[in-house]
Amino acid sequence: MQRSTHQRRAIYRVLEEADRPLSPQEVLEHARGEVPNLGIATVYRAVKAMTEAGDLTSVQLPGEAPRYEFAGKHHHHHFRCLKCNRVFEIDGCPGGLAAMLPEGFQLERHDLVLYGACSECTNGSGV
Amino acid sequence: MQRSTHQRRAIYRVLEEADRPLSPQEVLEHARGEVPNLGIATVYRAVKAMTEAGDLTSVQLPGEAPRYEFAGKHHHHHFRCLKCNRVFEIDGCPGGLAAMLPEGFQLERHDLVLYGACSECTNGSGV
DNA sequence: TTAACTGCAAACCCTTTGCACGGTG
DNA sequence: CACCGTGCAAAGGGTTTGCAGTTAA
Numbered sequence: 001m002q003r004s005t006h007q008r009r010a011i012y013r014v015l016e017e018a019d020r021p022l023s024p025q026e027v028l029e030h031a032r033g034e035v036p037n038l039g040i041a042t043v044y045r046a047v048k049a050m051t052e053a054g055d056l057t058s059v060q061l062p063g064e065a066p067r068y069e070f071a072g073k074h075h076h077h078h079f080r081c082l083k084c085n086r087v088f089e090i091d092g093c094p095g096g097l098a099a100m101l102p103e104g105f106q107l108e109r110h111d112l113v114l115y116g117a118c119s120e121c122t123n124g125s126g127v
Numbered sequence: 128m129q130r131s132t133h134q135r136r137a138i139y140r141v142l143e144e145a146d147r148p149l150s151p152q153e154v155l156e157h158a159r160g161e162v163p164n165l166g167i168a169t170v171y172r173a174v175k176a177m178t179e180a181g182d183l184t185s186v187q188l189p190g191e192a193p194r195y196e197f198a199g200k201h202h203h204h205h206f207r208c209l210k211c212n213r214v215f216e217i218d219g220c221p222g223g224l225a226a227m228l229p230e231g232f233q234l235e236r237h238d239l240v241l242y243g244a245c246s247e248c249t250n251g252s253g254v
Numbered sequence: 255t256t257a258a259c260t261g262c263a264a265a266c267c268c269t270t271t272g273c274a275c276g277g278t279g
Numbered sequence: 280c281a282c283c284g285t286g287c288a289a290a291g292g293g294t295t296t297g298c299a300g301t302t303a304a
Contacts, residue, residue, distance in 0.1 A: 002283090002284095003277085003278055003279075003282095003283060003284065004278080004279095005277075005278070005283090005284060005285080006277090007284080007285070008284085024268090024269085025268090037285090037286070038285090038286085039285070039286045039287070040268090040269085040286095041269085041270075041271085041285080041286070041287080041288095042284080042285055042286070044268095044269065044270070045270090045284080045285085046284095048270095060189035060190040061189060062187035062188060062189050062238050062240075063185070063187035063193055065268075065269090066190070077227075079228065079232065082235060088229075088232075090227050090228065090229075091227070092226065092227030093227075094221035094222070094223060094224060094227075095221075096221065097221060097239075097241060099219065100204075100217050100218070100219030100220075100221075100241070101206065101217065101241065101243075102215075102217075102246065103246060104245070104246025104247075104249055105206065105215075105243060105244065105245055105246055105249070106243045106244045106249050107241055107242075107243045108209060108242050108243035108244070109241075109242050109243070110239065110240065110241045110242065111189055111238075111239070111240045111242075112224075112237065112238070112239050112240075113189075113237065113238045113239075114224060114227070114228065114234055114236075114237045115234075115235050115236045115237065115238075116228075116232060116233045116234040116235040116236070117232065117233045117235070118231070118232055119229065119230060119231025119232055122231050122232070122233050129258090129259095130257095130258060130259065130302085130303055130304075131303075131304095132258090132259060132260080132302075132303070133302090134259080134260070135259090151293095151294085152293095164260090164261070165260090165261085166260070166261045166262070167261095167293095167294085168260080168261070168262080168263095168294085168295075168296085169259080169260055169261070171294065171295070172259085172260085172295090173259095175295095192293085
């Protein structure tokens with residue numbers, strides 16, 4: 001079993017407090033508030049271990065490095081802001097995807113990623 | 128403007144003859160049939176230039192290296208068969224995606240990837 | 255002719271690994 | 280006390296860049 005160390009608790013807490021998937025680099029920057037000497041290698045090792053343990057899942061957007069969020073959430077998708085590059089969770093899910101498939105194809109799962117501007121980056125249109 | 132070189136014509140032809148998106152490495156391997164000393168750097172530079180010129184588009188599936196295909200196709204998505212790993216184009220597109228966004232978010236574009244079994248791999252269920 | 259293109263190899267970036275020390279159980 | 284976990288730094292793998300020679304226009 002895994003040990004509960006100062007570093008891992010900090011990493012866990014950072015992911016817990018963020019309401020969005022974080023990259024290892026983002027985790028490092030946030031967690032250094034608690035553990036100043038935290039190394040990036042430790043973050044990589046921790047998220048890998050937590051993912052294998054089932055506590056985290058990796059969120060992989062096309063062409064981008066993996067981000068991590070807590071596992072066990074309800075089915076959801078992601079939105080990436082093209083200005084600040086942060087990734088947000090989106091609760092909705094379009095229906096009728098199976099109807100898009102050709103004859104004989106069977107749908108098992110799907111990934112949907114929306115791109116645009118988040119509310120903070122949408123200046124001048126209502127924030 | 129770009130020059131028409133032996134290497135670029137070979138790279139172009141390889142992508143033209145393939146009926147699926149190719150990775151730079153795959154392009155290199157195929158194109159070396161015509162240009163034995165072709166370097167990987169040249170492939171990267173060529174696909175980058177052709178993409179910027181609008182001749183190619185990159186196809187990026189989550190967690191996978193980018194592949195390239197000819198641009199100018201109609202808006203479409205991709206289906207990857209979990210058994211044979213081939214990627215197919217899907218013509219349909221779900222609507223109402225903007226409605227899934229939180230207040231103040233603006234939708235610009237989206238990526239949808241469907242996973243499952245293609246008709247050839249759906250053995251025992253009607254093929 | 256001349257400036258873009260190419261091949262090679264080194265540089266880069268992100269991620270992983272090796273090692274000796276520190277801390278958990 | 281035994282060993283896992285950590286930080287540092289070096290190694291890896293894939294992509295990009297610098298340079299001098301080549302080639303298209």
